[in-house]
Amino acid sequence: MTVSVDQGGGQPAEAAVPLVRLVGLTKTFGQLVACDHVSLDVKPGEVHALLGENGAGKSTLMRCLFGLAKPDDGWAEIAGKRVAISSPGDAIRAGLGMVTQEFSLVGPMTVTENVLLARSNWGPLDVAGGRQAVVAAAQRLGVEVDPDARVEDLSVGERQRVEILKALVGDCRLLILDEPTAVLTPQDSAALFTAVRRLVAQGMGVLLISHKLREVLDIANRISVLRHGRLTATVDLATEQVEPADLARLMVGAEALASPEFVEATGLDVIHPHQDGLFLKTEVDTGAHPVPVLAVKDLRVDGEARPLLQIDHLEVGSGEIVGVAGVSGNGQAELGAVLCAIKAPDAGTISLGGKDVTALGPAGRFEAGLGRILEDRKASIAPTLSVEHTLVLEDIEAFKRGPFLNRHRIRRHAHKAIERYAIKASPTDPVGTLSGGNMQKVLLARALSRRPRAIVASQPTRGLDVGACEFVHDQLKACAAGGAGVLLISEDLDEILLLADTIVVLYEGRIAATLARDDADMATLGLLMAGAQPEAATASAASAAPAAGAPSAAGEKEVPA
């Protein structure tokens, strides 16, 4: 393969004038250089993908371009002219539109009002005109949207469409999409890309920010790779051949080693900094009648209209990793909260190693062998508490001498955990100052140092870079290998397909299907997550996406009553 290393100069002369061109953009936060002299451009009628790991500087770059952050150096050119963009208003007037990971919509307002917000002056509102503009833009995009629906009543996919409509109504010529598929089902993602292709065909430029290699290769005309704030390459897919593995190497660095398993599942290369031997061995239950380490029966969490969660039966055996897949908001958060003693269920029982723990709080469940990684990492820590105190917070009794804390033991424990889990911090650092990856390692160390027999991990790698993800995955695999049962709740299908032995799909709070790993693939899971019947999902996945590796035989799904 050939990869041209683009240093920002020398664009091909025959190309059209770029819609936007960034020249030498630099942004630093204290010591950290988030963007280091980045130059790139987007031409009309193309999708230019900006690829990079979390923390590579992609979002910072876009925030600078859109006037949400002030660059330290460098500038932007719109249609060949150098412009100063110091606020989102300037960016919108210059013909830019951005759809961020967190939508910039006002929930209690209607679609039309949200669209008018960026368009209106101070005078009377033209609501009828706004409504027409929404409908016209929806037609351009090829979707249907109710202009009078309140945004807070819409689904995530619909809200994203509203964001794009907002940009379109604003006469945007360059659309910036920041990790647009992170919150979508595979089907919604496909619909989004269809819409993007329509827009590009109409002459718009799209700048797509992503860390998903597959989707980038699927839709982009050109790909720029960002690593540690630097542009490592720009690849034109029309003239150059590129393999996913090559891009992955550019993303994470030349030292990246291939893990066959990981490459197979994700097409992504990863660093393996942590080999075996770091994890803690747990005793394997070799009893004659193996009892599931975690079992749930008739569990129910009530919502306003219907139950948010209703699980008749779910078991995790010793040494097993059970993955819970589903689109956000289909009961995963409730399942995690109920199992981790954050929330009491309205009905049903939870047992750990055969013992009913439904009525027990966190401490009692820890005693019974639970290890937990909570979904909301930021809510699992007290930011100003030191690393060493965070590590012992849940077992404070074990680190006391009389009524006082045993500072020496706490410090020793912290040093051990920091070494074993490769946490980049000192014991006295406030835990809130750590990066997401290191914070998660602290929480992982805290959960696993108790040698739990059942581990409930909710979104354990959300927002982590590839290296930290890999570390978390290794630890979870090691725990399972050591005899613990792991319930992995994740919205990242790649992660579930990579780790899980058994996959459970949640839809509207119920288990839509239980699949063995070998029977599951992206297409089937995607359809199940969107609410398709298991048989229909298998059949249509087999016909619609033969390339995705559909299961060889239909009807092999186990459907719980």
Next chain:
Amino acid sequence: MTQTLAVLTMMLTVATPLVFAGLGEVITERSGVLNLGIEGTMYLGAFVGFLASGALHSAWWGILVAMLAGAAAGALMGLLTVTVGVNQHVAGIGTTLLLVAACNFVSRLKSSGGASEQVPKLSKLFGSTAVIGQYPLTYLALFVVAPVIWWVLRSTGMGLKLRAVGESPEAADAAGVSVPLTRYLALTVGGAFMGLGGAFLTVAMLGSFSLDIVSGRGWVCIALVIFGRWKVWPTVGGALLFGFAEGLEKQLAITTTFASVPNELWLALPYIVVVAALIIWGRGVRYPGAYLKAYKRA
């Protein structure tokens, strides 16, 4: 019959300053800023309006100066909460304490304990005809200011921007709406109406100034806005309810049947009614999304 008419007449008069100041508070709170400086701002409006109408020999000029003073007090709140990003509770209570103390200070300097002087005072329209015999400001409040604010909030770009800033400053910012500018604007315009409400007490109702002139009406407005769920007409309704309770109190206090009820209890009645209304209808309300939150772009 005459008693009923007297209660209604009183209701409209008493409600007028609450309509002005309460709607001023609606404007600021819809932008996401709780202005607890309202009590002090009304006090300032009452005092400055009184001084200015005396000095300029015109009640209307006094009212205008009081509105400007109220706008300045709103700008002070903006400086504290928007620019500096101070906690809104602290900034608001601090502003009230500062303004009340400053007015008292100047008042004592000017009239060292002597009897309060009289200044030019607005006269009622339609003479002293029951109910419709009101100060022009009452008509202004109910038939001009309230509908206009309602329309601006609902049907103009300015209102849309204001509401967006109060619900989601991040979204408003991303849409190119300046959050600081919008909040300053809301605070100064809202402050002007609070000043107007205060001036009504001196320039229209009493024609004189006393140290207990506002007597918690600003705090009543804070309750009315929650009671009115940040909407114009329910807030006006709340003001009328307070006015009705005060009118009723004045009438009942002079009837022989209730002569034995202590006067202090009668004075407390309107406030008790507001608290009761808040307890009954003000629970489980949905606050503006960015209520109490300072906004700083990352």
